[in-house]
Amino acid sequence: AKDKNGFPKGFLWGGAIAANQTEGAYLEDGKGLTTVDLLPTGEKRFPIMLGDLPSYQPLEGEFYPSHEAIDFYHRYKEDIALFAEMGFQSLRLSISWARIFPNGDDAEPNEAGLQFYDNLFDELQKHGIEPVVTLAHFDVPVHLVEAYGSWKNRKLIGFFEKYAKTVFTRYKDKVKYWLTFNEINMLLHLPYVGAGLVFKEGEDEQQVKYQAAHHQLVASALAVKAGHEIIPDAQIGCMLAAGMTYAYSSNPNDVWDAMEKDRESFFFIDVQSRGEYPSYAERFFQDNGITIDMEEGDTEILKNHTVDYIGFSYYSSRLTSTDPKVQENTTSGNVFGSISNPYLEKSEWGWTIDPKGFRITANQLYDRYQKPLFVVENGLGAVDELDSDGQVSDDYRIEYLRAHMKEMREAVNDGVDIIGYTSWGPIDIVSASTGEMKKRYGYIYVDRDNEGKGSFNRRKKKSFDWYKQVIESNGENL
């Protein structure tokens, strides 16, 4: 039943994290190196993320934040207890592929890696927290990049399928909610992050990206198939980096451009949710000289194994214009560049703050797919300072979240079927884009800085108690 001031009964409130941004212990208990383990802070980071600078080993003199991250690997019990204290009903996390298959193509899985997630899921169960598990959150075992060219290579489909089947079988009694690829559309923007792609001199990048995308889409569908076979009540979703693109003006050229930009992202979800390449893709491929190498049976796999729900992250809307003068005024925003919106404020990292855009985006996604939505990321990255008595008064974070939750409630009242909300980084974690610790999202402060100094101690921020009462009241007291 729906309550106008609240959320549907059973709505899954919680938080979302990813293995590489939290666990640390990057080579412990047999884990192999993953792509994210090769992302240093500093100036080499972006060229590597773009696939322009190959890197297969950590380099001397560089700092790699994922290697220790926030030491969740050793502190998960303490952290989960804090999540439970806030009343979390769900925790979204990812399995690190290289903990299970250190090289990606190993014959047998790594038992110690499997055991770690068993312990983690047991701990969640103890506190009545439902795990929502992402199979691939920006990580590929490095061996697969070196030996096979990562997702450029069709062989990755088989390796991924084997990994997916292994974890579905192992955790079938512990995990019901799954997501295949985190922010699958990110592949187009940060190809190394999204798919482990490293470009060779003279390679047609668009061609390579869309071929890799095809492999991921088939792999995702095969994971859905396996998940449904192995776990009868499984709910398997896709995951989109969402945020509607607005047209800067009423000039139809701007409107068309905005539509095309949205389609660039929807492309992935259209395949994962509707089960086939969208009609507009044909022309796009033609105009850009892209040919997708498909194998017999691919179309059928995509058609028969669509996702159960649409997971998405929302941080901001985007804005586009075809006017070169207007285009000069850009701002950053979860890697998707955007024109600065004159009506809206920005975060300290230049990400546009647009709560209403959340409602619009949720409606847009529901209109398009008519499947349950799961908000699996949303939040504000900000600098937090400890005041003289060691407290963090993060009213700005509360304000951001409150405004977004209000709009989410509006979306629910608009008739959008939203099944849960996991805010990003409920405990401070390493930033995916910049590798900073300084960019904090948490209700829980972690004593760790950009240079890797600090005790790793946890302390509650002001937002901790606020979120607690939000959950307690099922979103009535925002």
Ligand code: BG6
């Ligand atoms: C999403 C990712 O892109 O945004 C997360 O799925 C990421 O991994 C989050 O951390 C916030 O981005 P950032 O760069 O502020 O960490």
